[in-house]
Amino acid sequence: MTLIQNDFCADVVAPFAGVASEPEIYIADEAPQDFFAREALLDAAFGPARFEKTAERLREGRLPAEGLAVVMKHxxxxxxxxxxWHVDAGxxxxLMLGPLAIAKPYRSRGFGRRMMAEALFRAFAAxxxxxxxxxxxxxxEAFGFSRRVTRGLTLPGPVDEARFLGLELATGALQGAQGLVRATGRLEPARLREAA
Structure with missing residues (x-):
């Protein structure tokens, strides 16, 4: 992966530096055949409580942003x-990021940071x-996320405010943003049928 210098790139490159690279490990676009393995990984990482989280309210029934659903494979x-995911932030x-999950045998080896760097680069490039x-x-915070840019925003449910963070990929992108964060992404095909 090549990173291009930009407003936020220094924050992305710093935690990425020094992360070991293994040739048989790579990042790719998520594919339909990844569905069951992805769900099993999320179940193992977060358990059934993952569906009760406030951030899930912004994802349910929606498709992720195009080109911004990635997997890492060994x-x-x-x-x-x-x-x-696409959202309206007041x-x-x-975009709303999450969830990020790494399988247990691969944790604490910098792979989550590699995925973050890739996802943020893709988002910026798009x-x-x-x-x-x-x-x-x-x-x-190592990637430049902070509470400072989300202070005027609320989520559709309870959340620990210290954990509600934002990153401006373009300076001032969240300046003056106030109010509720709402899902705006494309509906899943089943939801489209229900709406019809």
Missing amino acids: EALLMGTLRL GADA GHRAVLLVGDAPYY
């Missing part, structure tokens, strides 16, 4: 997943201006 084995177009997430601040 040969043919799915070992990591990360998706980004009047500003943004012209997206801001990314939101709910997650562990010390981990995500």
Whole structure:
């Protein structure tokens, strides 16, 4: 993967530096055949409570942003997943990141950071201006995420405010953003049928 210098790139490159690379491990676009392995990985990482989380309200019944659902594989084995979703962040177009999960045998080896760097680069290259997430601040602050840019925003359910973070890929992208974060991504085909 090649990173291009930009407004946020220094924050992305710093945690990525020094991460070991293994030739049989690679990041690719998520494919339909990854569905069952991805769901099993998410179940193992987060358990059934993952469906009760507030961030899930912004994902259910929606498709991830095009080109921004990625998997990490070790040969043919799915070992990591990360998706980004279209949202309206109080009047500003943004993406919601999550969930990010790495299979247990591969954790604490920098693979999550590799996936984050790839996803943020793809989002920037596609012209997206801001990314939101709910997650562990010390981990995500290394990529430039902060609570500062989400202070005027609320999520559709309870959340620990210290974990509600944002990153401006373009300076000022969330300036003046106020109010509820709403899902705006494409509906899943089944939801389209229900709507009809």
